[in-house]
Amino acid sequence: MSDSDEKHTRNLYRSFLRQEIKRTDIQQAKKELISAHFSKEKPFFLKPAFSIPALSLAGAVMFALLVGRPLLEKIPVPVKKQSVRLEQAAQPVPLVSSVSPPGAPKALPVNPTLVDVKWAVSDVGPTMVYQKHFQDVPVTIIWVFPREGKL
C-alpha cells in the first residue's frame, strides 16, 4: 500500500467518523446524558413535585401585591374630622409600692395592662378605637361602622 493510498484511506476513515459524531441523534444523546446525570441539582422547591404548589404560592403572592394593594388603598381612612370623647376612670388607681427583703430575688417588672377604648366619629360613620399595650408594643384595633352608601 503506497503512502498516498494510506493517506487517502486515513482521510476517508476520519471523514467517516467525523460525519458520524455530527449526527443529530448523537448530539441529542450527549445532551440527555448531561441533563440526566451531570447537571446542577435544582433546589428542592424547583423540582417537579414542588412546582405546582410553588407556582400557586407565587401566583397568590403576585395577586396580593398587584391587585390587593390598590384595593386596600381605596378604603377610606376614617381619621379626618373626628371628635374624640375620652372616658376617664371613675377613680384614680392607687399607687402600690413594696420593698423586697434583702437577698430575695427581684421580681420581674410587670407592665400594667392598659386598655384604652375611644369612640370617634368620622364622615364614614361611627368608629371605635381599641388600644391595648402588650409589654411595650401597642396594639390598636379600629372598628368602623360605615353609614349606608358611604363605601
Added chain:
Amino acid sequence: MNDPDDSLVREAKTGDKAAFGKLVNKYYEMVYAVVFGVLHHREAAKDVAQEVFLKVFRELLGFEGKAKFKTWLYRVSVNAALDQARKRRPAESLDATDKSSDDDEPPVVITDKSPGPRDRAAQRELRVLLDQAIEQLSADHRAVLVLREWQELSYEEIAETLGVEIGTVMSRLHYARKKLGELLKGKVERV
C-alpha cells in the same frame, strides 16, 4: 504534567456533577468516536459511551493524575468497547450500523468541489462501501485503527492502552489498512 482538565477534575472529585458535566460536554464526541470505531454499531456505541462516563465519574477518586484525564478517558473507552464486543455472541453481530436512517445523514465528503446529484449518490455509495469494509475487520483491528487514525496515538501508546506488544499493534494496523485499501480500491478512484 500540565493537564488542562485538572481544575474540572478536582471539582468533580468533590462530587460536583456540573463540573463533570463540562468534561462530558468536552469529550463526548471523542469517547463516542472511539467506541463506535470499535463496535461499529450506533446504538451499542451510545450505550457504552454513557456507561463509560458514569463509570469514570464513579471511579474519579481513584484517578491519581499520573496520566492526563483525556488519556485515561480514551483508555477506559476503548477497553469498555472491547469488553462489550467480546460479551456479544457471534449471532448478535455488532457489525451493522443502523442503515435505516443513513439516507438522511450527510455523505462522506472526499473531493466535493461541485456536489451535484451524481456526486452525492457516489458519496453515499462510498459510505456504504466503507461501512462494509469496516465490518469485515475484527474489534481488535478496529480498536488499533481508531486509536491510530482518529486519536493519532503512537504505536507505543496504543500498545500500552491495549496491553499488547508494539509488534502486534503494527501488524494489526497493517492488516486493517490493507483490508480497507483493497475493498475501497477502484471505488474511490471512480468517485
